[in-house]
Amino acid sequence: xxxxxPVTCHSLLVTYFIMLKxxxxxxxxxRIEAVKxxxxxxxxxxxxxxxxxxxxxxxxxxxxxxxVLAPAGGTIYFEGNETRGxxxxxxxxxxxxQVPEGRRIFPKLTVRENLEMGAFLRGKGQGAGxxxxxxxxxxxxxxxxxxxxxxxxxxxxxxxxxxxxxxxIGRALMSQPRLLLLDExxxxxxxxxxxKIFRTIRDLNAGGLTILLVEQNAxxxxxxxxxxxVMESGTITGEGPGNELLSDPHIKKAYLGE
Amino acid sequence: xxxxQIINGLTxxxxxxxxxxGYTLVYGILELINFAHGEIYMIGAYLGIIFxxxxxxxxxTQYSLFLSLFLTFIMSVIVCSAxxxxxxxxxxxxxxxxxxxxxxxxxxxxxIFLQNYVMLTQGATDKVFPHVLPVTTVKFLDVTMTSLQxxxxxxxxxxxAGLHVFIMKxxxxxxxxxxxxxxxxxxxxxxxxxxIISVTFIIGSGLAAVAGLMVAMYYGLVNYSIGYxxxxxxxTAAVLGGxxxxxxxxxxxxxxxxxxxxxxxxxxxxxKDAYAFIVLIVILLIKPTGxxxxxxxxxx
Numbered sequence: 001x002x003x004x005x006p007v008t009c010h011s012l013l014v015t016y017f018i019m020l021k022x023x024x025x026x027x028x029x030x031r032i033e034a035v036k037x038x039x040x041x042x043x044x045x046x047x048x049x050x051x052x053x054x055x056x057x058x059x060x061x062x063x064x065x066x067x068v069l070a071p072a073g074g075t076i077y078f079e080g081n082e083t084r085g086x087x088x089x090x091x092x093x094x095x096x097x098q099v100p101e102g103r104r105i106f107p108k109l110t111v112r113e114n115l116e117m118g119a120f121l122r123g124k125g126q127g128a129g130x131x132x133x134x135x136x137x138x139x140x141x142x143x144x145x146x147x148x149x150x151x152x153x154x155x156x157x158x159x160x161x162x163x164x165x166x167x168x169i170g171r172a173l174m175s176q177p178r179l180l181l182l183d184e185x186x187x188x189x190x191x192x193x194x195x196k197i198f199r200t201i202r203d204l205n206a207g208g209l210t211i212l213l214v215e216q217n218a219x220x221x222x223x224x225x226x227x228x229x230v231m232e233s234g235t236i237t238g239e240g241p242g243n244e245l246l247s248d249p250h251i252k253k254a255y256l257g258e
Numbered sequence: 259x260x261x262x263q264i265i266n267g268l269t270x271x272x273x274x275x276x277x278x279x280g281y282t283l284v285y286g287i288l289e290l291i292n293f294a295h296g297e298i299y300m301i302g303a304y305l306g307i308i309f310x311x312x313x314x315x316x317x318x319t320q321y322s323l324f325l326s327l328f329l330t331f332i333m334s335v336i337v338c339s340a341x342x343x344x345x346x347x348x349x350x351x352x353x354x355x356x357x358x359x360x361x362x363x364x365x366x367x368x369x370i371f372l373q374n375y376v377m378l379t380q381g382a383t384d385k386v387f388p389h390v391l392p393v394t395t396v397k398f399l400d401v402t403m404t405s406l407q408x409x410x411x412x413x414x415x416x417x418x419a420g421l422h423v424f425i426m427k428x429x430x431x432x433x434x435x436x437x438x439x440x441x442x443x444x445x446x447x448x449x450x451x452x453x454i455i456s457v458t459f460i461i462g463s464g465l466a467a468v469a470g471l472m473v474a475m476y477y478g479l480v481n482y483s484i485g486y487x488x489x490x491x492x493x494t495a496a497v498l499g500g501x502x503x504x505x506x507x508x509x510x511x512x513x514x515x516x517x518x519x520x521x522x523x524x525x526x527x528x529x530k531d532a533y534a535f536i537v538l539i540v541i542l543l544i545k546p547t548g549x550x551x552x553x554x555x556x557x558x
Binding site: 067088089092093098100104109116117 | 429433445446
């Protein structure tokens with residue numbers, strides 16, 4: 001009996017601390033294999049970033065985790081459960097939410113309706129995940145981004161780029177995820193807005209949310225993250241703590257422009 | 259004379275609008291022209307005759323005409339929705355990721371299949387709607403309206419108002435709009451896309467059933483081929499209003515009904531069916547996206 005206990009403890013601890021685990025994931029986009037067998041881990045409470053140039057397969061990786069793209073091989077575990085092969089809407093219900101590249105807010109729904117869609121699985125009914133839950137989560141998102149409160153009756157498509165990014169993040173938070181996937185949240189935004197978005201990401205993480213961040217703005221992303229992975233043409237070529245990667249000569253040359 | 263023709267036009271227009279909504283709802287979500295939709299309408303007309311026949315034979319109509327008609331509508335809508343649901347699952351869903359031409363061909367195949375299926379099971383000759391409706395007319399100024407016309411106009415407007423509220427206010431309606439705008443993003447919200455597509459087909463088919471039943475009551479005759487011309491005209495109405503636009507389909511239906519009715523009385527009734535298509539050609543030349551349609555370029 002006794003010798004088995006540490007093993008059980010160990011596996012429980014691993015399941016608890018490693019929130020997301022990808023093993024040898026391969027995904028094709030049409031005929032092109034965009035992700036060629038990658039493995040990565042995201043621990044509970046971490047911010048992990050995935051950096052790399054355009055077309056390295058970063059967005060494909062996120063879409064595979066979310067279940068939009070079906071991997072050709074490999075396994076994905078989220079909180080110890082295998083998610084590979086589940087449809088996207090099931091994966092959202094497990095607690096993974098994504099802010100995709102290009103924000104993709106619903107342009108012809110109002111800001112409030114966009115947020116309601118984010119809470120689609122939470123419902124507005126009674127009981128747990130009911131009406132009060134929705135209202136308090138809405139208040140929370142409005143407290144993070146007060147501008148969304150002001151504009152809640154406006155159509156999503158009329159917002160500026162920065163406001164759309166805030167809406168996209170707020171919408172993803174409405175499902176009360178435990179893991180947030182963020183794809184290029186700084187893309188095409190003014191530096192002052194980028195600063196605000198990155199501060200929000202840090203605050204969300206401080207509040208206990210685990211984050212997997214994909215960024216081309218490698219320097220800012222690595223500074224923000226606990227750990228990072230470097231992705232090049234579909235494979236992972238480097239990994240380590242954020243500050244370690246920041247001082248790596250190869251990464252400095254290839255991604256930081258130094 | 260003019261007012262009379264407007265009333266006639268609104269009656270037919272309400273029917274066109276109800277069918278056009280089915281085209282536009284499905285197009286909005288799948289970008290598919292569901293050419294089998296006219297056949298669903300035709301099946302709705304047959305189902306009306308069948309169910310009313312059953313209720314009359316069982317004595318219900320003699321007991322209460324209102325209850326009998328009400329149940330006929332309910333049953334036709336339910337069975338027609340089941341047809342629409344099944345057609346989507348069997349003929350369109352397997353082709354979801356195929357090139358866009360494939361589901362279109364499948365739709366035409368379903369249309370031909372359903373026409374022949376009804377012809378074989380119901381016969382190739384006209385079926386007569388049971389003579390149970392009392393004919394009462396209302397005279398107002400120089401206009402004579404039958405109670406049936408008033409019923410058709412009011413019922414179609416009420417159904418459209420109901421649909422509008424459903425789409426704008428309910429959770430499922432909002433999810434339908436979200437799916438129409440961005441399917442991938444909608445699935446990342448936790449929306450089950452397949453369920454929303456099924457709901458869309460069920461609603462569209464239900465509206466077509468009501469339209470078919472009202473036409474059967476109005477003209478008193480149906481046959482297996484009525485879905486073809488009605489389908490094409492309602493499709494014209496949907497394009498006229500801007501395909502994919504729900505208010506567009508409603509307006510398009512009424513505009514088309516009015517044009518037909520006014521054209522038939524002031525120009526020549528022999529070309530009645532041609533006016534719809536002349537208008538379609540003119541609209542497509544001047545404003546290719548239809549009256550309320552938005553250009554594809556505005557999509558993000």
